[in-house]
Amino acid sequence: MNLLEINSLSVAFGSTEKPFHAVDGLDLTVRQGEIVGIVGESGSGKSVTMMAMMGLLDGQGRITAERLQFDGKDLLTLGARERRRIVGKDISMIFQDPMTALNPSFTVGYQIMEVLREHLGLKGSALRQRALELMEMVEIPAAASRLDAYPHQLSGGMSQRVAIAMAIACRPKLLIADEPTTALDVTIQAQIMDLLVSLQQSQNMSLILITHDLAVISEIAQRVAVMYAGQVVELSRVPDIFLSPAHPYTEALLASIPEHSKGARRLSTLPGIVPGHHDRPVGCLLSPRCPYVQDSCRTVRPELTTTSAGAVRCHFPLSGKEA
Amino acid sequence: MFAFIFRRFGLLIPTFIGITLLTFSLIHMIPGDPIEVMVGERNLDPVMHAQAMHRLGLDKPLYAQYFDYIGQLLNGNLGESIKTREPVLKEFLTLFPATLELALSAMLFAAFFGLLAGVIAAIRRGKATDHSVMGLALTGFSMPIFWWGLILIMVFSNYLHWTPVSGRVDLAFDIPPRTGFMLIDSWLIERADPANFSGAFIDALRHLILPTIVLGTIPLAVIARMTRSSMLEVLKEDYVRTARAKGLSPFKVIFVHTLRNALIPVLTVIGLQIGTLMGGAVLTETIFSWPGIGKWLIDAIGSRDYPVIQSGLLMVATLVIVVNFAVDILYGVVNPRIRHAK
Ligand SMILES: Nc1ncnc2c1ncn2[C@@H]1O[C@H](COP(=O)(O)OP(=O)(O)OP(=O)(O)O)[C@@H](O)[C@H]1O
Numbered sequence: 008m009n010l011l012e013i014n015s016l017s018v019a020f021g022s023t024e025k026p027f028h029a030v031d032g033l034d035l036t037v038r039q040g041e042i043v044g045i046v047g048e049s050g051s052g053k054s055v056t057m058m059a060m061m062g063l064l065d066g067q068g069r070i071t072a073e074r075l076q077f078d079g080k081d082l083l084t085l086g087a088r089e090r091r092r093i094v095g096k097d098i099s100m101i102f103q104d105p106m107t108a109l110n111p112s113f114t115v116g117y118q119i120m121e122v123l124r125e126h127l128g129l130k131g132s133a134l135r136q137r138a139l140e141l142m143e144m145v146e147i148p149a150a151a152s153r154l155d156a157y158p159h160q161l162s163g164g165m166s167q168r169v170a171i172a173m174a175i176a177c178r179p180k181l182l183i184a185d186e187p188t189t190a191l192d193v194t195i196q197a198q199i200m201d202l203l204v205s206l207q208q209s210q211n212m213s214l215i216l217i218t219h220d221l222a223v224i225s226e227i228a229q230r231v232a233v234m235y236a237g238q239v240v241e242l243s244r245v246p247d248i249f250l251s252p253a254h255p256y257t258e259a260l261l262a263s264i265p266e267h268s269k270g271a272r273r274l275s276t277l278p279g280i281v282p283g284h285h286d287r288p289v290g291c292l293l294s295p296r297c298p299y300v301q302d303s304c305r306t307v308r309p310e311l312t313t314t315s316a317g318a319v320r321c322h323f324p325l326s327g328k329e330a
Numbered sequence: 331m332f333a334f335i336f337r338r339f340g341l342l343i344p345t346f347i348g349i350t351l352l353t354f355s356l357i358h359m360i361p362g363d364p365i366e367v368m369v370g371e372r373n374l375d376p377v378m379h380a381q382a383m384h385r386l387g388l389d390k391p392l393y394a395q396y397f398d399y400i401g402q403l404l405n406g407n408l409g410e411s412i413k414t415r416e417p418v419l420k421e422f423l424t425l426f427p428a429t430l431e432l433a434l435s436a437m438l439f440a441a442f443f444g445l446l447a448g449v450i451a452a453i454r455r456g457k458a459t460d461h462s463v464m465g466l467a468l469t470g471f472s473m474p475i476f477w478w479g480l481i482l483i484m485v486f487s488n489y490l491h492w493t494p495v496s497g498r499v500d501l502a503f504d505i506p507p508r509t510g511f512m513l514i515d516s517w518l519i520e521r522a523d524p525a526n527f528s529g530a531f532i533d534a535l536r537h538l539i540l541p542t543i544v545l546g547t548i549p550l551a552v553i554a555r556m557t558r559s560s561m562l563e564v565l566k567e568d569y570v571r572t573a574r575a576k577g578l579s580p581f582k583v584i585f586v587h588t589l590r591n592a593l594i595p596v597l598t599v600i601g602l603q604i605g606t607l608m609g610g611a612v613l614t615e616t617i618f619s620w621p622g623i624g625k626w627l628i629d630a631i632g633s634r635d636y637p638v639i640q641s642g643l644l645m646v647a648t649l650v651i652v653v654n655f656a657v658d659i660l661y662g663v664v665n666p667r668i669r670h671a672k
């Protein structure tokens with residue numbers, strides 16, 4: 008069974024007359040214990056999707072969906088209070104910049120214990136004990152003394168470990184990591200990624216990993232969703248998508264990785280940028296940039312259709328390596 | 331933390347020197363001859379004039395006079411009132427609790443309602459609540475104290491008869507001063523002697539209400555505006571998003587994670603309001619015949635009681651910097667980044 012099922016999720020910002028769909032009919036499923044990677048250029052709506060699911064957009068974006076189901080519960084109809092019982096407990100999230108993600112006014116111990124108190128009702132020494140345990144789980148050295156440290160006394164890597172400890176505190180079923188290593192030193196990036204994967208395995212949780220680093224995805228993820236302008240343009244199993252991308256955008260994304268470098272925020276191989284607020288084309292969203300564009304691409308927007316390896320949103324999907 | 335307090339304390343010294351320079355030069359800025367002004371007569375006998383100059387040390391060079399002045403201050407000698415012949419310090423200490431009580435009460439009032447209004451406006455940003463709260467704050471801020479006091483007296487005292495017009499307590503009660511705070515003294519005596527002092531505490535409280543509102547209105551408005559903008563700033567922070575991602579209730583997100591950080595600039599503003607409050611106290615005390623420092627200084631100015639003006643101002647100014655010092659320390663307590671700064 009799918010732990011998370013998203014059908015046709017849209018998030019609109021701005022006025023109702025002139026809405027901007029940061030997420031535009033997005034489909035995504037995540038299975039129990041699976042690692043799903045999400046890739047796509049800046050502004051393609053990766054973060055907004057996850058924030059919408061967590062209920063963190065705070066009335067700014069208008070969320071609609073055919074289906075938004077987590078662990079058998081319909082997140083769309085769930086009241087705010089019930090949703091808060093899930094968020095931070097069964098689904099949790101870590102963010103890009105660990106240096107700003109922790110509250111500067113409270114000790115890291117307090118911030119970890121806060122989650123445990125809120126969701127598990129732990130108190131007193133059991134609470135402190137569990138917080139310490141979590142800090143050891145995320146491999147923070149001298150955890151006991153760090154419990155009373157303030158965020159500004161920690162390095163970026165340590166702060167991200169604290170954020171991870173907070174996120175896994177209640178043994179979530181799904182952890183969302185939104186570019187968890189982008190803000191860190193290169194040497195620390197691998198450590199944090201290893202930690203996430205080993206926690207994912209030991210806790211048997213599902214992990215959604217948003218990243219620009221396709222190399223990391225190819226190593227750890229089982230499936231990848233490629234996002235473009237608020238839509239999933241291709242969803243596929245991991246070796247397949249790297250070997251034979253079905254969507255021209257995926258192909259361009261892969262081609263833009265020079266040998267060993269990290270993935271690109273902008274694509275050198277595709278001219279132009281992700282369409283913004285007011286320049287979304289009528290047809291396929293990639294049509295202005297697509298090297299294989301045909302007339303019908305400019306007028307008819309393709310649907311996400313199932314393929315042998317997953318799904319693709321393209322009128323003329325690439326087959327094999329013939330391109 | 332101690333190093334932090336120590337550093338802040340070091341900053342007090344130059345400020346204090348600045349203040350003494352000001353109050354010192356005050357006596358030299360009096361238009362006309364200081365002796366004539368003090369004695370209140372013109373065309374004094376030149377011999378007597380010279381003697382007086384000598385007695386007061388006014389014939390020495392300025393810098394020597396300044397050091398004399400500092401020396402006296404350090405000995406706790408703040409001069410005598412020309413009018414009452416009482417030591418200025420003694421008068422100050424007798425009257426100060428009344429001002430302090432009023433100022434504390436006004437500050438509590440302003441801080442409580444100002445923070446509340448600011449938080450509400452920030453949460454309801456752009457909505458009708460926000461606009462009305464901020465509109466009221468702007469009105470409060472631009473309210474002339476004198477006029478505002480008279481309006482309140484007219485409505486609540488003259489028309490509705492809810493509150494008394496002047497003083498700290500009804501003259502029927504002869505409250506023996508113990509702490510100098512009327513609320514506490516009246517409460518103590520009422521408990522000790524219920525037969526004669528029944529209702530004294532409530533009466534003192536009723537006397538305090540209008541002056542508190544009048545004096546607290548401007549700081550309230552300033553605090554509300556500062557709280558709102560500071561809250562809006564902090565609400566954008568990543569750690570607020572983290573707090574919400576933890577599944578915390580909106581109440582905890584606002585009052586634990588946001589307000590705590592938003593408070594830092596607000597505290598500074600509260601500290602800065604102390605000065606405004608002292609200025610406001612002068613007017614408020616005059617309107618409500620509140621027997622405190624403000625009214626004392628106004629009376630001293632009226633009767634040209636220069637030692638009282640000079641030393642009174644010195645003490646008020648000292649008070650303001652001491653309070654600002656305390657605010658600085660508090661600042662460090664709520665903001666660990668400052669506390670730990672090297
Ligand atoms: N609160 C908001 N109001 C209006 N527009 C928003 C808001 N939040 C995000 N957007 C817009 O939605 C689009 C998608 O943003 P999002 O942050 O999801 O991109 P992303 O894929 O996560 O990019 P990145 O790789 O840079 O993190 C962007 O064009 C952004 O400007």
Ligand SMILES: [Mg+2]
Binds near residue numbers: 055
């Ligand atoms: Mg993002």
